[in-house]
Amino acid sequence: MSQPGGIPANPNSASVIHDIGYRPYAGPRHGEGAIARALVTTGFRNAFGLGRSGRSKILPFVLLAFNLAPALAIAGAIMLANLKEMPIGYARYAATTQVLLGIFVAAQAPVLFSRDQRHGTLALYLARPLPAPAYAIARWLALLGATLVFLILPIVILYAVALLGEFDLTDETRKAAVAVGLALLLTAAITGIAGLIASVSTRRGFGVMATIAFLLLGDGIVAAIQGISSQEGNERIGEIAGLFSPYSLYRGLVTAWADGSSMTPPNSTAMEWLYAAVLLAIALACVAGLVWRYRKLATK
């Protein structure tokens, strides 16, 4: 007796129709480079809540929408009023939306750096071929990429409008390129800081608050010192105070190299390069810190 399809009717048989046995995998296996790339891609998607629960998509996309709204408004104004000049510089744009940027980085760094530790998933990554330092750098690159979307997209929108509005192409391209370069420096530094804080604080709330405090409050203090020193006429103090926060470094450089609004910008070439070097140094030191941290976690 057999059922339709020729399957023997044997109620005691443990095998069922979908049990086709175990098939070993004999196909190709990629090396560390491809694995790291896959980890960066997944991390980038996770930073925007993609591949995670629906709830985790809300914050990043709301922030992104707020961040892009002014750029779209400006684009609309330029098109409608047929302006011949950009009302806000490419590089200055990020300085005006720095609070949104700070919240995004603070809120999403724990997704990439705390989640795996809090849920123990890190042990699974460490038991796979990718070494801990490569894991740390791949996670940082994912956060860097996600944060760059915040800074680069407005530049792209404004640049596209400039092209459509037949602005001076050479001039606009140069300004946009400077803005992209500065965006890279700023993003590298703040993602490094946020990543490092998140990697040592497995509690999400603590990591978020500490990062916001460090980035935004730190910048507030620096801005206050710069304001006072500017009013007192002692701009040298403000210039030096500007070295102590990524945002003030960025504003200083924007003022020096583009059209920024810093009250006490670096006023010598040496100081300008020092500002840039400090931003780069913050980024490198934080990435080195991340590598050290994950190497330690791997051998715990």
Place this chain on the structure above:
Amino acid sequence: MDQVVVTEGLTKDYGAVLALDGLTVQVAPGVTGLVGANGAGKSTLIKILLGLIPPTAGRARVLGHDIATEGPQIRAAVGYLPEHDCLPPDVSASDFAVHMAMMSGLPRVAARERAADVLRHVGLAEERYRPMGGYSTGMKQKAKLAQALVHDPKLVFLDEPTNGLDPAARDEMLGLIRRIGHDFGISIIVTSHLLGELERVSDQVVVLDGGRLLRASRTDDFLDATGALLLEVLGDDAQARMLDALTRAGLTAARRGSMLTVDASHPAGVQDGGADADVHDVIRDTAGALGLGLVRLQADHRRIEDVFADTSGPR
């Protein structure tokens, strides 16, 4: 067949704790139970074998790769199910298995296929598409097992895979382990502090105590060592009458709880059955003669625990 794990004088000194103390052991292919009390050095051994932490002294090879120099090759060829929680709650088992397969170097398409296959083998059906945060402990263990198998490893380390499972889920997990070891052809090193379940699934058992090797042998050897039989009879004052009758039949028998143990290592034959009479037959006939219901007659499986119990005495 080549040994899957070979260690030589493996020592791990944490300063305050000597986690492994000159461990020399060979593990053959198949299912191997790694037994030891908490702190016996099981987890430390697994981490050293994964190439994650360096040993203070000694050498080891996993699947022929040296742990000191070939960590990445080892980690590409083994799977690992940790004892603790390791699943992100906001990701589905399906997405997670695909991701972990890619983290072992599988291309995306192959990773999808493997993930679907392995999730079916461990028995996660429709729930594989739901976030794992809402899973029961049994489902979580299955998802953890799936990620350990998804890249088709040659050897998997399962650290306490039955921890926290109810009896039904534990039986299911043990059945899976047996299938993986015997049908899938993947060697398994499984730790547990429940000895009874290890002897059900493992071909060999390695007993660790205080970082030292207490014993390593085939499971059969452990069980044969006693040669004792466990039996249970039903009836009026059944145990006392049976014990009495068995002693008179020339067997060494003793009470254990509601059951009796009979030493089967000495040949019976005092009774009329002659020198060749099997102990099983003697027991059956004795129970029959007394009119008692023989409800259980099995090999006494206490031996692994006995080996273990010996170590908890004075040292």
